[in-house]
Amino acid sequence: MAAETRGRTRIGVFVPFTNTNLEPDMMMLRPEGTSLHFARLGGYDADEIPDEGQMAQLGASDMEEPLRLIQGVRPDVVIYGCTSATLAHGPKFDTDLRSRIAAQSAAKTVTAAGALVHALKKLGAHRIGFASPYVPSLNDEAIAFLASEGFESVGRADVDGTLDNEGQGALLPEDVFELGKRADHPEADAVVLSCTDMRAVEVIAELEAELGKPVVTSNQAMMFQVMDIANLGPAPKGFGQLFERISA
Incomplete structure (x- = not known):
């Protein structure tokens, strides 16, 4: 019988619109029975070097419409999937962003930097x-x-x-x-x-x-925190000592 691919937990993931690796990584890392639902974020220039200025723009971009759309799948957990966007603003910004997403989505929330x-x-x-x-x-x-x-x-x-x-x-x-x-x-x-x-x-x-x-x-840490706060497991094997703590 095929492994169960949905039903336990729905995970919404915000992805910077030029990112090509977060989605396949999350598919490898997700525990059985969870489903992943992706939404893309703009707010920066794809043709510019992604320095602290560009990433600060992404972090400060308006989240109202992306949050409204991701709520369509009624996620249990929402991931903000860019590390540098909040690293460029500092810990307080990261904490405040997590709180805003949680308040508007009614979901448990993980940010890449916080993870x-x-x-x-x-x-x-x-x-x-x-x-x-x-x-x-x-x-x-x-x-x-x-x-x-x-x-x-x-x-x-x-x-x-x-x-x-x-x-x-x-x-x-x-x-x-x-x-x-x-x-x-x-x-x-x-x-x-x-x-x-x-x-x-x-x-x-x-x-x-x-x-x-x-x-x-970054991606391993985000999924680890999702599993931790949503009480999910066992963790997929082969992704390091951090995941072994969930399996234990």
């Missing part, structure tokens, strides 16, 4: 290695965001060159694997791979085996 914090706390990590496909100035803001939540970045890896929206999504898993290795540090408790449009989910298990420590990615 990283949630995951690291669940793992008991204090020092991290950090990597993303962002421009260096946005990485600075991401590291400051995590520092304000109590996480010290002892390692960091920036991508070579400057990637546009298409380039971020086009990074191959082997590129992400090498980026994660460069971000590691002997004192790091975990390595964070930030960006919902980076193909990091596919290398979690391999990278954890290489580094001997947990690897946290």
Whole structure:
């Protein structure tokens, strides 16, 4: 008999409109019996480099119409699926956005940036290695965001060159694997791979085996928090030490 694909929990996911990897990642990560319902977000220029200014525009864009539309499927949980959009504004903005979405949708709510914090706390990590496909100035803001939540970045890896929206999504898993290795540090408790449009989910298990420590990615962390707050499980296998906590 085929695995049950719907009925337990409906998950609404807001996706930046140029993102090509969040949807397939969420399909791999979802527990049995849940259904995924995607809506796309604008508010930024697809032809511009996705720096802190562009991502701040996305974070500040009007959510009224997207929220009205996603409510059509009566989601139990809503995910805001862009990490950098709220990293560019800071922790208070992220918390306020989560509260606004929850109030308007009547659903439990997860943001990508908040999910990283949630995951690291669940793992008991204090020092991290950090990597993303962002421009260096946005990485600075991401590291400051995590520092304000109590996480010290002892390692960091920036991508070579400057990637546009298409380039971020086009990074191959082997590129992400090498980026994660460069971000590691002997004192790091975990390595964070930030960006919902980076193909990091596919290398979690391999990278954890290489580094001997947990690897946290934006998309993995979001689904972990969904499973945590909605009491869902078991978690799909092969996606790292974080998911093993749900299965346990």
